[in-house]
Structures are given as structure tokens and as C-alpha cells.
Amino acid sequence: MLPLNLQSDLIQTAEALADAARLAILPHFRSANLQADNKLSQGFDPVTQADRAAEIAMRDVLAERRPMDAIFGEEFGVTSGESGLTWVLDPIDGTRGFLSGTPTWGVLIALSDESGPQMGIIDQPYTGERFIGGFGRADWTGPHGGGTMQVRTTQTxxxxxxxxxxxxxxxxxxxxxxxxxxxxxxxxxxxxxxxxxxxxxxxxxxxxxxxxxxxxxxxxxxxxxxxxxxxxxxxxxxxxxxxxxxxxxxxxxxxxxxxxxxxxxx
Structure with missing residues (x-):
């Protein structure tokens, strides 16, 4: 179990990453100038300037706040660290949706150790919604308020x-x-x-x-x-x-x- 003060710092860092990604992404969403490159020789796996800009912005935050941590990002791969913690970043999960103008995409931020993810954020910049889980938290915020998250009790x-x-x-x-x-x-x-x-x-x-x-x-x-x-x-x-x-x-x-x-x- 990580110390409470470290948990608090990690959550604040994760929110700073989400804030930075929002600022980098939103100028591109539903923009007439938005273009995409295809990662595949067959099929279509798009990446946009917004994907790259968001990951760069998040990496800049980590370089300032948590330079001892490793990073695994979709666009720029792995940067090694020495703390035993890794930030796993998907700057735009759902780039096809992003290109189509639908608000179904999001920024994914996870903090993981050798056992797997310990804390995560799903952030939707356009709707202003943020979902945070880990270190004793399970809550959401958005333009209509916020509150504690709890899954449904469906049995069948x-x-x-x-x-x-x-x-x-x-x-x-x-x-x-x-x-x-x-x-x-x-x-x-x-x-x-x-x-x-x-x-x-x-x-x-x-x-x-x-x-x-x-x-x-x-x-x-x-x-x-x-x-x-x-x-x-x-x-x-x-x-x-x-x-x-x-x-x-x-x-x-x-x-x-x-x-x-x-x-x-x-």
C-alpha cells in the first residue's frame, strides 16, 4: 500500500495529465482542418495531430512532476523509470470516433505497478466529464455535477x-x-x-x-x-x-x- 501522501500526489498528477490533454485536444475536435495518418498498410487505424499533441503534453507534465516514473504511451512508446510505477497513456482512445465528431472517445490515464493498474482516469474533454477510480476513490464530475460511482446490481x-x-x-x-x-x-x-x-x-x-x-x-x-x-x-x-x-x-x-x-x- 502506497503512503497516503503519495497517493494524493499521484491523483493530483493524474488530474494534471487529464487537464493538459484536454487543452491539447479540444482545438482539434470537429475542426475543419483535422487530418489523420493511417498506421496500417492494410485497414485503417488512424492517428491525428491531437493524439500526438495530447501525449506530448502529458509527458511534459510527468517530466516536471514525476520524472522517476516510467511511461508507456500509445504514440511514443516506453520511457523507462526507477520508481516501480508506470503511467499508461492513451491520449485519444477512439480516434475513429474523434474523426467522426462523436463524443464517445476519451483520454485514458492509468498508474500501474508490477501487479497491474492501481488508479485510472477516463476523461471526456468535450463533454467535460471525468471518471476517477483507485486509492479509495470512485467518483465522477461533469457539467451537471458529480458524485460517487457504483456499478449496477444486475444478476442475469x-x-x-x-x-x-x-x-x-x-x-x-x-x-x-x-x-x-x-x-x-x-x-x-x-x-x-x-x-x-x-x-x-x-x-x-x-x-x-x-x-x-x-x-x-x-x-x-x-x-x-x-x-x-x-x-x-x-x-x-x-x-x-x-x-x-x-x-x-x-x-x-x-x-x-x-x-x-x-x-x-x-
Whole structure:
């Protein structure tokens, strides 16, 4: 357990990172001059000047406040540290949504040690919402106020609202697995990027199921959801903080039912 004064400093640093990312990103959102480069030779994985500017801004904050910590960022990779702590940064999770003008993207900030994420922020600059989890906190703030986050108490798939980002989810086999859950759920929705994880933590939906993730896509959501009382694993029930597949659920009972459907063959 980290000392309370260190926990407070780390949370203040995380909020400073989110503030810096907001300032760097918002001038580009819904801008007529916004352009994107494609990271892939086949397919489309966009990166914009806003992605790069936000990560640079966050790295500048860390260089001033926490130069002893390591950094793992989507755009500029790994910078080593000596404290045993790593800041895991996704400056814009949901760049496709960002390009499309939808407010479903967000800034993901996690603080991790060798065991995984200990604290995280999901920040949506355009709507002004911020979701923080870890070190005894599970709260949100936004233009209409704020409060404590608590996941829903849904017990069965039949009563659950489930989200994923892409209808195809991942491989054909993974899409079929998601389909088994969606077919039994009360409601399935698509295309929310990291905002879906925030909605789960805040008690509005019950399940988020995704595949093809990187560590920087999932570490902040894990911290936020677990702080709000939820559970996040991969599709085998193992830790998900290194990426791959993710199953986030509001209750253990719901997680177990969804996990069985995802693992079902035939």
C-alpha cells in the first residue's frame, strides 16, 4: 500500500495529465482542418495531430512532476523509470470516433505497478466529464455535477445492457462469442469506445465486451470499474491488463454467465 501522501500526489498528477490533454485536444475536435495518418498498410487505424499533441503534453507534465516514473504511451512508446510505477497513456482512445465528431472517445490515464493498474482516469474533454477510480476513490464530475460511482446490481444476462465498440468485435470466432451474449441480453449497443467503460462504472450499463485491445486501451478502465465495484478479466477469466480480450461486468454473477457464453464452443 502506497503512503497516503503519495497517493494524493499521484491523483493530483493524474488530474494534471487529464487537464493538459484536454487543452491539447479540444482545438482539434470537429475542426475543419483535422487530418489523420493511417498506421496500417492494410485497414485503417488512424492517428491525428491531437493524439500526438495530447501525449506530448502529458509527458511534459510527468517530466516536471514525476520524472522517476516510467511511461508507456500509445504514440511514443516506453520511457523507462526507477520508481516501480508506470503511467499508461492513451491520449485519444477512439480516434475513429474523434474523426467522426462523436463524443464517445476519451483520454485514458492509468498508474500501474508490477501487479497491474492501481488508479485510472477516463476523461471526456468535450463533454467535460471525468471518471476517477483507485486509492479509495470512485467518483465522477461533469457539467451537471458529480458524485460517487457504483456499478449496477444486475444478476442475469436477460436483464443486462451490453456494449462493444465494433460489431465485428475481433475474429469471426470472437464475433460469434459476443453474439451469444448479445442474443440473450436485454439490449446490445455498439460504437461507444472507452465511454462504455465509464457508463458501466457510473451504473448505467452492465457489460462491456471487447477484443484486440492493447494494454493502454484497458488499464484505466480496469482501475475505474474495479474501484466502482465491478470486475474486469479477459475471456478466460484471467487478468486483462496486458490487453487482448476484455470482459467487464457489474457483478460477479453476471460476469460468470457472460464468461460461460464467451467460452462456449459449438
Amino acid at each position: 444476462i436477460q436483464d443486462a445492457i451490453v456494449f462493444t465498440t465494433f460489431p465485428e468485435v475481433g475474429t469471426p470466432e470472437q464475433a460469434a462469442a459476443f453474439g451469444r451474449v448479445a442474443a440473450r441480453a436485454k439490449l446490445a449497443r455498439y460504437g461507444m469506445d472507452c465511454y462504455a467503460y465509464a457508463l458501466l462504472a457510473a451504473g448505467h450499463i452492465d457489460l462491456v465486451i471487447e477484443a484486440g485491445l492493447q494494454a493502454y486501451d484497458i488499464q484505466a478502465p480496469i482501475a475505474v470499474i474495479e474501484a466502482a465495484g465491478g470486475i474486469v478479466t479477459d475471456w478466460e477469466g484471467n487478468p486483462a491488463h496486458n490487453g487482448g480480450t476484455a470482459l467487464a461486468a457489474s457483478t460477479p454473477e453476471l460476469h460468470a454467465q457472460a464468461l460461460a457464453l464467451l467460452k462456449k464452443t459449438g
